[in-house]
Amino acid sequence: MLDLLLPALLAAALGLLFAGALRRIRLWRRGRPEPVAFLAGLAAMPRRYLVDLHHVVERDRYMSNTHVATAGGFVLSMLLIVPVHLFGLESRWLNLALLLATLLMFCGAVFVFLRRRNPPARLSRGPWMRLPKNLLVFSASFFVLTLLSSGLLPEGFGGWVLGILLAAGVAFGLAEMLFGMGWGGPMKHAFAGALHLAFHRRPERFGGGRSTGLKPVDLGAPTLGVARPEDFTWNQLLGFDACVQCGRCEAVCPAFAAGQPLNPKKLIQDMVVGLAGGSDAGYAGSPYPGVEPGNASGAPHQPIVDGLLSAETLWSCTTCRACVEECPMMIEHVDAIVDMRRFLTLEKGETPNKGAEVLDNLIATDNPGGFAPDSRMNWAADLNLPLMAEVGRAEVLFWVSDGCFDMRSQRILRAFVEILKAAKVDFAVLGNEECDSGDLARRLGDDATFQSLARQNIAVLNRYRFERIVTTDPHAFHVLKNEYGDFGGHYEVLHHSTFINGLVRDGRLQLKAHKGGTVTYHDPCYLGRYNGEYEAPRALLNALNIELSEMERSGYRSRCCGGGGGAPITDIPGERRIADMRVEDARAVQADLIAVACQQCTAMLEGVVEPRPQIKDLAELVADALVEEVHEPRKAAMSPGPKTAVSQEQP
Amino acid sequence: MPVETSLNIAALVSVGQHPVSGRARRADQDARAVELGLTLAGRSLSLVHVGDAGEPALRQYLGMGLHTMTVLQEAPEADAVQPLLQYFATHPADIVLAGVQAERGEASGLLPYLLAERLGWPLVPRIAQIRAIENGRAEVLQALPRGQRRALTVPLPFIATVDSAAPGARQTAFGPGQRGLFDIQRGVAQPDVARAEWMETQARPRPKRLNVVKAKSAAERFKAATAKPQGQGGQVMKQESSREKAQAIFDLLVAEGVIRQ
Numbered sequence: 030m031l032d033l034l035l036p037a038l039l040a041a042a043l044g045l046l047f048a049g050a051l052r053r054i055r056l057w058r059r060g061r062p063e064p065v066a067f068l069a070g071l072a073a074m075p076r077r078y079l080v081d082l083h084h085v086v087e088r089d090r091y092m093s094n095t096h097v098a099t100a101g102g103f104v105l106s107m108l109l110i111v112p113v114h115l116f117g118l119e120s121r122w123l124n125l126a127l128l129l130a131t132l133l134m135f136c137g138a139v140f141v142f143l144r145r146r147n148p149p150a151r152l153s154r155g156p157w158m159r160l161p162k163n164l165l166v167f168s169a170s171f172f173v174l175t176l177l178s179s180g181l182l183p184e185g186f187g188g189w190v191l192g193i194l195l196a197a198g199v200a201f202g203l204a205e206m207l208f209g210m211g212w213g214g215p216m217k218h219a220f221a222g223a224l225h226l227a228f229h230r231r232p233e234r235f236g237g238g239r240s241t242g243l244k245p246v247d248l249g250a251p252t253l254g255v256a257r258p259e260d261f262t263w264n265q266l267l268g269f270d271a272c273v274q275c276g277r278c279e280a281v282c283p284a285f286a287a288g289q290p291l292n293p294k295k296l297i298q299d300m301v302v303g304l305a306g307g308s309d310a311g312y313a314g315s316p317y318p319g320v321e322p323g324n325a326s327g328a329p330h331q332p333i334v335d336g337l338l339s340a341e342t343l344w345s346c347t348t349c350r351a352c353v354e355e356c357p358m359m360i361e362h363v364d365a366i367v368d369m370r371r372f373l374t375l376e377k378g379e380t381p382n383k384g385a386e387v388l389d390n391l392i393a394t395d396n397p398g399g400f401a402p403d404s405r406m407n408w409a410a411d412l413n414l415p416l417m418a419e420v421g422r423a424e425v426l427f428w429v430s431d432g433c434f435d436m437r438s439q440r441i442l443r444a445f446v447e448i449l450k451a452a453k454v455d456f457a458v459l460g461n462e463e464c465d466s467g468d469l470a471r472r473l474g475d476d477a478t479f480q481s482l483a484r485q486n487i488a489v490l491n492r493y494r495f496e497r498i499v500t501t502d503p504h505a506f507h508v509l510k511n512e513y514g515d516f517g518g519h520y521e522v523l524h525h526s527t528f529i530n531g532l533v534r535d536g537r538l539q540l541k542a543h544k545g546g547t548v549t550y551h552d553p554c555y556l557g558r559y560n561g562e563y564e565a566p567r568a569l570l571n572a573l574n575i576e577l578s579e580m581e582r583s584g585y586r587s588r589c590c591g592g593g594g595g596a597p598i599t600d601i602p603g604e605r606r607i608a609d610m611r612v613e614d615a616r617a618v619q620a621d622l623i624a625v626a627c628q629q630c631t632a633m634l635e636g637v638v639e640p641r642p643q644i645k646d647l648a649e650l651v652a653d654a655l656v657e658e659v660h661e662p663r664k665a666a667m668s669p670g671p672k673t674a675v676s677q678e679q680p
Numbered sequence: 681m682p683v684e685t686s687l688n689i690a691a692l693v694s695v696g697q698h699p700v701s702g703r704a705r706r707a708d709q710d711a712r713a714v715e716l717g718l719t720l721a722g723r724s725l726s727l728v729h730v731g732d733a734g735e736p737a738l739r740q741y742l743g744m745g746l747h748t749m750t751v752l753q754e755a756p757e758a759d760a761v762q763p764l765l766q767y768f769a770t771h772p773a774d775i776v777l778a779g780v781q782a783e784r785g786e787a788s789g790l791l792p793y794l795l796a797e798r799l800g801w802p803l804v805p806r807i808a809q810i811r812a813i814e815n816g817r818a819e820v821l822q823a824l825p826r827g828q829r830r831a832l833t834v835p836l837p838f839i840a841t842v843d844s845a846a847p848g849a850r851q852t853a854f855g856p857g858q859r860g861l862f863d864i865q866r867g868v869a870q871p872d873v874a875r876a877e878w879m880e881t882q883a884r885p886r887p888k889r890l891n892v893v894k895a896k897s898a899a900e901r902f903k904a905a906t907a908k909p910q911g912q913g914g915q916v917m918k919q920e921s922s923r924e925k926a927q928a929i930f931d932l933l934v935a936e937g938v939i940r941q
Contacts, residue, residue, distance in 0.1 A: 248854070248858070252855065253854070253855045374853070375853055375854045375855045376853055376855040377853055378743060378744070378745070378852055378853030380851060385850075385851035389705075393700070393701050393703050394700055394701045394703075401700050401701065478854075
């Protein structure tokens, strides 16, 4: 009986898989066209899966090993099941290999099963709870079947009872593994995920690369930004479908932890609902904090905002990229959120709270605070800084950024100038010719204002000759380095932490040891995750003889200060403040001082009520530790030449 | 708000000037007038500008959600009253909204008055809100200093200037602003002869009136900041001779320390 039933079942399941796959592909293709390297992508897929994706999965060892066994076993099994059980190929070796493959898959499935007995909150339940059982049933059934067909068991073993059991097992297993793959079951992730890796919108991310700059909006397009699911590009839709609902993004999302109405996993699942049509009633994971699931519905041609999700969800994001960094499927959450914000800002004019005012200021005064554009250099009135307009060329162009209007940030800028002067760096500033980098406008979705600021800045920068740009602001750093290229601005840009570290390494700065209590370092998102600079700030602190007491979340897992992505401007209420949680992280390691490398982080963390650790920028720490050449006029008469005052230390 | 839907409402808009940077923008009060018009009439509000359709700042008004703007194309030195009169002769309106005064140019705030005079309509200066329009009459809230309001009833048609106390203008969206269309009508205006004869000089900051703080307690300061000025202090001199009047002014200037003896 099984001899006839099995090939029929297999053929039917494969046929349904094929039909489901075509249907799924049709759903993705409702998105906007986007050219991809089709064949190259497919060719690169195995490597991307086995190497790049595996690097991310491996951060959770348990799941990594489990997945290798389960997925590897399954792929191997399927490759062997088709010749052995569908085409009836008889070979001892094939049978043996298939036995091993199903055994491997079974072992993996056991661990999946164990994990699912009491799953952490970040995992989705629902259909995912039945997956381990079906994995076990599939692998066990084919194991026994192969035993039977290979003649390793006595003829008539088990009789018709076993036959029926095996038939049922195969049917269940195939339904989950093949039918579900094409028709939206949990195994959909295998099919969509593989294609997503092949046709990823940021192929530069693979092979250890980095691609974090937002893609520009065509300002002449009939609609700007994403209003409906079909306004996403087709490979973005494909990316959403690849989600495995593992909830790693949810676990690291600062907005979710703060109780703001954002959960990156739910957001991606809502997009899946949008591309396929339906409601979120079937969603079985954590909801957006404070929002009951089940009331959202959508379709490819229906507006997303106020159908699938509320605008507040989109504005809660700090664009810290923690979710993207953690996602084992390499989904681009931040791109999707900014695309939807672009529609709200550029088409609807609905930037919440202070957003409209800040954007107006950027348009009218080139800075978000609405300060007079010709007062940019007031902070340095006594510093006698060389202006590019006067000198024309310099080794280093110091990009001051909008910290110049903020009294706290001015202290960082002054500290950095002190360092530049101490190291005798040939530098100049743009002065009033500098405009806001446009970071804020771009994260708030106003790509028009961003592009106009970027073009103005590039026109100014192209007038002068310099070797590199150095800035104390990681947001400006990121934008200048990674986003100006699309408009013809290609520069070597360094963050001040990297630059000062270079000066120290070259022996151009004499530093004395830092005195004081425990120090921890807060990685700014736009320096760390966006640009991969984790080492230089630490090396610099090390040069100050500081032994860092690292917070639990540091480096690529650093928690956001809450200041990115225009979040302080749009100011969506939550239950806690992100900055409070970050300072709590620092308190947990008994830090007396949080070293930061971003004026936005300084502002956010210093906004936490005292008592809390002191907050100091790297530039301030270095400037405090500079061994200065002190000219003492009275003594100079007795002993000519500058004296090095090593022993003069601050109390 | 009970509003008859068949009403024709127009807003006059000008090119503004940012107070800090001096860049062209949508004028604040004009934008409030557009906002008021949008809440009354929605997208059937007509926008009218006299000047140059090539000015990019005009698109900021379209970005508030309107598809078209009528531009009466005129040279910068033209008098705006004549083209507007001609426009309203062919496009009758029930309510015309405008800012109190322009942010650049003469900025005399006279245009609505001249227009009202020539049209023979009433003018309601500095309104903050139109509460209702029923049976050919509008119930209007006029903004007075220090947050006070006065309710007025005005027969249609009328012109109203919109005060800075009116609700702020909605955000302007780039996309609709760029796609909005200009309905350009060629000029009929005569050059403003009177203005051509004027000599323009750079403005100098006007000297500030001295602020004599008389309040001693927080309650007094609060009252001074919020209550209607009563014209307290000082004296009214009518019968006295010119010499006595001059002496009184002189004494005050000495007392306030403006001049020293």
